[in-house]
Amino acid sequence: MTVELGLSLGVSPRETFDRLISIGKRAETIGASMMWVVDSQLAMKDAYIAMALLARETSKLNFGPGVTNLLTRHPTVVANAMNTLAFLAPGRLQIGLGIGDSAVFPIGKKPMPIADCEQGIKELRALLNGETRNYGAGDVALSFKVDPVPPIFLAASQPRTLGLAGLVADGVIIMGPSDPETVKMQLDTLDAGAQRGGRDPSSVFRDLWVTIAVGGHDAINDVKSWASAQARWLTTWKKVPTSLEKYRAEMDHAAASYDFQTHLARSADHATGISDEFAKVLAVVGDQQECIERLHALSELNVDRITLTLLSGGRERRLDDIAAVWNGLGKVVAA
Numbered sequence: 001m002t003v004e005l006g007l008s009l010g011v012s013p014r015e016t017f018d019r020l021i022s023i024g025k026r027a028e029t030i031g032a033s034m035m036w037v038v039d040s041q042l043a044m045k046d047a048y049i050a051m052a053l054l055a056r057e058t059s060k061l062n063f064g065p066g067v068t069n070l071l072t073r074h075p076t077v078v079a080n081a082m083n084t085l086a087f088l089a090p091g092r093l094q095i096g097l098g099i100g101d102s103a104v105f106p107i108g109k110k111p112m113p114i115a116d117c118e119q120g121i122k123e124l125r126a127l128l129n130g131e132t133r134n135y136g137a138g139d140v141a142l143s144f145k146v147d148p149v150p151p152i153f154l155a156a157s158q159p160r161t162l163g164l165a166g167l168v169a170d171g172v173i174i175m176g177p178s179d180p181e182t183v184k185m186q187l188d189t190l191d192a193g194a195q196r197g198g199r200d201p202s203s204v205f206r207d208l209w210v211t212i213a214v215g216g217h218d219a220i221n222d223v224k225s226w227a228s229a230q231a232r233w234l235t236t237w238k239k240v241p242t243s244l245e246k247y248r249a250e251m252d253h254a255a256a257s258y259d260f261q262t263h264l265a266r267s268a269d270h271a272t273g274i275s276d277e278f279a280k281v282l283a284v285v286g287d288q289q290e291c292i293e294r295l296h297a298l299s300e301l302n303v304d305r306i307t308l309t310l311l312s313g314g315r316e317r318r319l320d321d322i323a324a325v326w327n328g329l330g331k332v333v334a335a
Contacts, residue, residue, distance in 0.1 A: 007309030010038030036066025067096035093149025171205030
């Protein structure tokens with residue numbers, strides 16, 4: 001297969017870092033190239049500490065914050081932390097940035113405006129490249145520089161953010177419903193942004209994030225909290241695919257009931273507002289063959305990596321499920 005396998009997880013309040021290290025080492029054995037760590041300060045343990053451990057305790061696995069932001073953390077703070085992580089694991093760090101969601105809404109802030117996000121990416125890249133910046137008290141620069149400089153990925157789901165990723169980012173984290181119609185629309189917008197900036201669209205690394213649960217009805221329930229987060233976010237879109245409009249009431253309910261304190265927790269109350277049908281549209285869920293077929297359709301959309309969310313509740317078993325599905329997907333592609 002030419003499409004890479006990535007994993008995404010948050011370190012829950014009850015999870016030990018020893019377990020995170022074990023999962024990271026296991027991820028390397030099943031062929032995962034990347035592990036993104038959720039950065040959400042009120043719902044998860046600190047992502048930066050988790051990444052430092054992954055840097056020291058794994059040997060091949062790429063890793064990065066999935067995603068951090070430049071609102072709760074100043075650009076110089078992010079740059080220094082990323083430089084330090086890149087020093088610990090040269091060539092393995094990939095920086096995931098976002099405009100702000102679960103880290104900013106609960107503390108009364110709003111997502112970063114697109115123009116500010118563009119400037120923030122340029123500032124962060126300048127700092128990582130050893131350049132000076134001025135924040136009002138004179139020129140400042142990081143005390144050291146690493147080689148290679150880690151790439152910057154922008155998490156995006158809507159047209160303006162996707163366009164910005166195409167314009168200035170090294171890679172894009174494509175977020176949203178896991179259905180080909182939506183992803184195709186997002187990729188077209190990304191390509192248009194790259195072309196406006198005079199860039200070759202293929203130069204932007206495309207990482208498609210998908211939530212997966214293998215099994216029967218219990219698997220559907222497992223993805224509903226994540227699906228609720230996606231449904232809430234869909235209410236902010238100016239335009240959603242026609243195929244999703246029939247779920248508008250569920251989107252509105254998710255937006256009104258979402259509790260950021262239990263962000264992505266499988267037992268969250270807001271998960272109950274998502275129907276089985278809508279959950280199966282938003283996430284890849286079903287038996288092994290159903291999941292292989294869904295991922296095969298997504299893998300044909302000109303993406304470089306598919307990152308699968310490693311849900312809590314038996315993560316070792318879920319890793320085994322992912323390994324089996326990915327192996328099955330490889331056989332389908334080879335055929």
